[in-house]
Amino acid sequence: MLSVKEAESIVLNLAQPPDSQRDVETVDLLAASGRILAAPVTGSLDFPYWDNSAMDGYAVRFADVENCSAETPAVLEVVEEIPAGYQPQNTVQSGQAARIFTGAMMPAGADTVVMQEETRREGDRIFILVSPEKPQAFVRHKGAFYQAGTTLLTPGTVINAPEMAVLATAQCIQVPVYRRLRVAIFSTGDELVSPDEPLAPGKLVDSNQYALTVLLAQMGFEPIRLGIVPDNEEALNKAISRAVATADVVLSTGGVSVGDYDYIEKILAELGGKVHITSVAIKPGKPLTVAGFQRGEKNQDSPRLSSDCLYFGLPGNPVSALVCCWRFVVPALRKMSGLGADAWGPEFVKARCNAELRSPGRRETYVWGKLHLVAGVWEFEPASGSQNSANLINLANTSGLAVLPPADTWIVPGEFVEVLKVSH
Numbered sequence: 001m002l003s004v005k006e007a008e009s010i011v012l013n014l015a016q017p018p019d020s021q022r023d024v025e026t027v028d029l030l031a032a033s034g035r036i037l038a039a040p041v042t043g044s045l046d047f048p049y050w051d052n053s054a055m056d057g058y059a060v061r062f063a064d065v066e067n068c069s070a071e072t073p074a075v076l077e078v079v080e081e082i083p084a085g086y087q088p089q090n091t092v093q094s095g096q097a098a099r100i101f102t103g104a105m106m107p108a109g110a111d112t113v114v115m116q117e118e119t120r121r122e123g124d125r126i127f128i129l130v131s132p133e134k135p136q137a138f139v140r141h142k143g144a145f146y147q148a149g150t151t152l153l154t155p156g157t158v159i160n161a162p163e164m165a166v167l168a169t170a171q172c173i174q175v176p177v178y179r180r181l182r183v184a185i186f187s188t189g190d191e192l193v194s195p196d197e198p199l200a201p202g203k204l205v206d207s208n209q210y211a212l213t214v215l216l217a218q219m220g221f222e223p224i225r226l227g228i229v230p231d232n233e234e235a236l237n238k239a240i241s242r243a244v245a246t247a248d249v250v251l252s253t254g255g256v257s258v259g260d261y262d263y264i265e266k267i268l269a270e271l272g273g274k275v276h277i278t279s280v281a282i283k284p285g286k287p288l289t290v291a292g293f294q295r296g297e298k299n300q301d302s303p304r305l306s307s308d309c310l311y312f313g314l315p316g317n318p319v320s321a322l323v324c325c326w327r328f329v330v331p332a333l334r335k336m337s338g339l340g341a342d343a344w345g346p347e348f349v350k351a352r353c354n355a356e357l358r359s360p361g362r363r364e365t366y367v368w369g370k371l372h373l374v375a376g377v378w379e380f381e382p383a384s385g386s387q388n389s390a391n392l393i394n395l396a397n398t399s400g401l402a403v404l405p406p407a408d409t410w411i412v413p414g415e416f417v418e419v420l421k422v423s424h
């Protein structure tokens with residue numbers, strides 16, 4: 001049995017980042033929302049584009065207003081009005097000013113803006129009542145923030161609202177992003193029926209496929225649902241071959257333990273998969289099985305990442321399947337999707353536990369519950385009811401998994417524990 005750390009490192013080694021040529025597609029600006037940038041975005045313009053005013057007021061020559069005051073105002077002739085979006089026509093000469101508004105282009109000759117609250121207007125004359133602190137006051141200079149040719153966004157950046165603003169301002173209307181990872185999902189088990197089917201004695205509703213589909217879709221991956229596959233070698237062989245041929249990553253649930261009908265590992269090997277992990281010292285999730293498949297010839301109809309197809313045989317128990325996903329699958333998918341290493345996770349926080357937790361020890365134990373931020377301190381509240389890997393009901397509302405080490409552990413209320421944050 002591998003430790004959680006060993007398994008994590010194997011999984012992250014198998015998960016390879018996308019190819020910067022082959023795994024890239026170009027999408028329209030707004031369609032890039034939530035996607036991961038695949039190439040640097042470089043501005044071809046200075047930012048600001050030109051000298052402009054930061055205030056509503058008057059553009060002046062500093063030398064004309066340097067020593068003025070309310071008692072001895074500088075009196076200037078207003079020669080032009082410059083709203084935002086307008087190109088000034090005149091050069092401001094000594095003794096002159098231009099009316100100007102926030103964001104409007106500075107006129108030639110002027111070097112300083114005086115805000116209108118510090119002036120008094122009489123017809124074409126403006127009285128400057130307060131001397132600006134220094135020349136260039138309230139002028140936003142061309143290229144002061146970024147110069148043309150500067151890299152504004154680097155590959156691996158997720159495009160959210162601020163990044164969208166940068167793309168728009170750089171006029172990057174066709175955005176190179178990594179293509180979405182295709183993740184095949186299927187459930188195995190003769191007992192399984194779908195939620196709309198009648199439940200005969202001995203049967204169980206397939207919940208795993210629905211949970212995994214939502215988890216992946218919410219993270220921006222492309223789930224491909226392949227249904228329920230019976231515990232039958234031929235059917236499993238077909239389903240696995242098909243999944244491996246069409247997806248970058250495959251997630252199956254069930255059939256990875258030691259029972260007579262647990263065929264996944266055997267079939268993975270028969271199909272040429274290299275099985276790297278068959279059990280991990282984690283509770284729940286012990287029989288997690290991970291295999292890699294060599295990439296075949298690239299096929300136009302089923303483009304794949306440059307890396308091998310990565311297969312996760314998740315345990316059938318619903319909590320075990322999700323815990324394995326949160327702990328191992330999500331970081332691997334994040335790496336494969338093109339995110340930078342700092343974004344792969346998993347993310348742990350120290351939290352004050354509000355109840356007693358015990359674990360007998362041989363496996364690293366994950367206790368599910370809720371994380372709350374209370375006056376700046378994380379608090380962990382374990383889910384009430386049975387912490388049993390088949391109890392999918394009290395897994396609802398989980399936002400954190402407290403991690404107890406693989407040793408006899410007894411956490412008392414008020415003690416701090418390491419908690420894995422999960423999306424909720």
Ligand SMILES: Nc1nc2c(c(=O)[nH]1)N[C@H]1C(S)=C(S)[C@@H](COP(=O)(O)OP(=O)(O)OC[C@H]3O[C@@H](n4cnc5c(N)ncnc54)[C@H](O)[C@@H]3O)O[C@H]1N2
Nearest residue numbers: 187189205206207208254255256257262286315316317320
């Ligand atoms: N003799 C041993 N038995 C078991 C061991 C062991 O070490 N020795 N490990 C146990 C652990 S831990 C786990 S976890 C499970 C994993 O079993 P499998 O991955 O082989 O999964 P199945 O046997 O197919 O199913 C387990 C359980 O989960 C239910 N299930 C399966 N699929 C779904 C689904 N899609 N939706 C909801 N529930 C599902 C299934 O009915 C079983 O109850 O093995 C233990 N056994």
Ligand code: MOO
Nearest residue numbers: 284285286320389
């Ligand atoms: O690992 Mo199993 O998931 O303990 O029930």
Ligand SMILES: [Mg+2]
Nearest residue numbers: 255257259262
């Ligand atoms: Mg089994």
